[in-house]
Amino acid sequence: MTRKLGRGVAVVGAGMSKFGAFPDKTGRDLFVEAYREMAHGIDKGFDPREIDAIYVGNFSSDLFEKQAHNAPIMVDVVGLTPRSATRVEDACASGGVALRQGLMAIASGLADMVLVGGFERMTALPTAEVTDTLAAAADGLYEIPAGFTFPGFYAAIASAYMHKYGLTPEHLMHVAIKNHANGALNPKAQFGVTIAAWMQGRVEPAKKKNKPVPAWQNEFDFLHDDAANPMVAWPLRLFDCSPITDGAACVLLVAEERARDFTEAPLYVIGSGQASGMPLHARADLTSIDAAQIAARQAYDMANVTAADIRLAEVHDCFTIAEIVATEDLGFFAPGRGYGMAEDGVTARDGAKPINTSGGLKSKGHPVGASGVAQVVEVWKQARGEAGERQVKQDVTLALTHNVGGTGQTCAVHIFERR
């Protein structure tokens, strides 16, 4: 059954904080930074008092900052109290799911303008504690006591995929190289350098100091080096993993009929899907994510478009393997065919199906509750031709975001149209 929103919704503004490690910034500092960029960028201006409700995607400021009940804090710091303020949590899909709540609030008739934000402050904790904290997104009764952490989960997905389809570590490296190349052109990205530049950054200082110079001839030499790119969980190395990040993102939604009051170039949200999935230990097949396939189908049906129609997508590449699986779950490539697409250039900025032009979670950074909202920021920029050096050549009339929580216990997919 195809579900339709009872009332259309458009994005009329989007902004994000710089992504990175900012130990002096709290979650609220990051949120304000994103809100300000969004608010100051509304083409025709807007009155913030018209905002009826805010939704905040956040995974666990409880564990990261010992601060729950963060939605009323965010509505306060952007000056919007007493508007209703609701936190939505579905692990790393919190942002995408918050977006969907914003759509529903407008379609229900209870709101005409909604602020959807997401944030996570992660780097203040030691890395081992961050890993433990992220593990709270998996099943604490069955999965974590078995010794799994998230790199382990995705390593299991990667090795199952290798076994079934013949993926090699080099295919994963191509994804990392592509996404870092994109992130190098994104001033908001945590790792704003290509892997080649990163490598050179290790070579040059050694030369200057007359120390042993690493013998890397190219990016693959570097990525194969156990010291430069250590194994995290076979076959995933450090550069297969998204980083730990502080950051926030915000988008402004309005009822469709009001969109042109705020901009001549709104982005209409024409498809939305959300589904849940079993934890990894309970799945028959690890090489695809049911929840993503179901959410995608819902979104395509609502939008009345197909995977082939999508010009550009931001997908949830928390690990390199995740991007490959995502592009298959979304129907961009047949099962077992996605892994060569970065190598072949298909998913490159100038390819037929540009994926993660922002740099993705991999290079832009992954402040988990913000990621789903930040994906919309990239789509917003690309659709409006405002993505600067990383602007794709083709006209982005239809774009998609794909946001996963856990190893696929939640997935939210959205489709956007520039008319």
Added chain:
Amino acid sequence: MTRKLGRGVAVVGAGMSKFGAFPDKTGRDLFVEAYREMAHGIDKGFDPREIDAIYVGNFSSDLFEKQAHNAPIMVDVVGLTPRSATRVEDACASGGVALRQGLMAIASGLADMVLVGGFERMTALPTAEVTDTLAAAADGLYEIPAGFTFPGFYAAIASAYMHKYGLTPEHLMHVAIKNHANGALNPKAQFGVTIAAWMQGRVEPAKKKNKPVPAWQNEFDFLHDDAANPMVAWPLRLFDCSPITDGAACVLLVAEERARDFTEAPLYVIGSGQASGMPLHARADLTSIDAAQIAARQAYDMANVTAADIRLAEVHDCFTIAEIVATEDLGFFAPGRGYGMAEDGVTARDGAKPINTSGGLKSKGHPVGASGVAQVVEVWKQARGEAGERQVKQDVTLALTHNVGGTGQTCAVHIFERR
């Protein structure tokens, strides 16, 4: 501006777990218990596969159970994967806010049937850690470092109210006595005894063992005794505080036009309001809660009824003073007039305005994420004449729930009609 849902919604089922201290039960055990009671109680039966989405109100299983991303776990344990599963968090208002998301999901057109649940597993932690965990619902940057915990916050509200209006500790005791009297008739309540019986339970064993018998002549003697009812934060004593509780509750919502497919006695949700408020330290007046007043006005306007029309209400009595303030914020009594209403019997089961016939958070228990949903369970029972010994005499055609997060940073108010 009056907001209306674009499509009507009705409650067609409700259930809850026993509330209490169940160290062997996880959050998911409690959730299943609530879901089963709800599912088995649908008058004409239903097919669970028709549920389109679930919303889970939960404050912080992150901190209580080291388990975030709990919505897909709950959807799994009740057998509903891959339905969309979304956790909603607004501290102790999580349940009421989850209910509102359920309404929106149906009104938006994206769902026809929604399960709204709430749960919290709290007692597994030592009491001091629970107090610290609950403090995460306040402002961790400004309030908690000043030395406040929640009993302190509500003590500040109580003492401000005493100063302004002449409240005495005895007025608070009347609220506790009333709510325990109600809870004594609720088989699901954590403290299913009257305060008189509780007192006798302390006297009789002493007599039998020829130990010194406490000289209490009545409940007030008992409640004034520093040993029996110790001061927690002046003027609040132990029996002014709601307990630490494990529990869960579930309600089933359907689009209005489908309600009679499931029962001849549905409960229509005719009003919904939600607002945010500043933290306590930033408020000019502590004797009322702005967010509650605003949410109530939204709900009354949507329902097109007044406070005087409401026959029965479940309000957020996390502390005795909170019930008094709530009944004023809701417009049941004028500011400064609510504090005598328990003493005068107005808010008793057989009074003109029965408040917290379930026993309230005070006696029924307060598993924080579940409380807002459990309020609906009581309204459901009273409206259908199924509240057993505690059934009120008057016909409950209009009822209200009032659910607060923090000290009023969030409030959700809902109005229900039996037609």
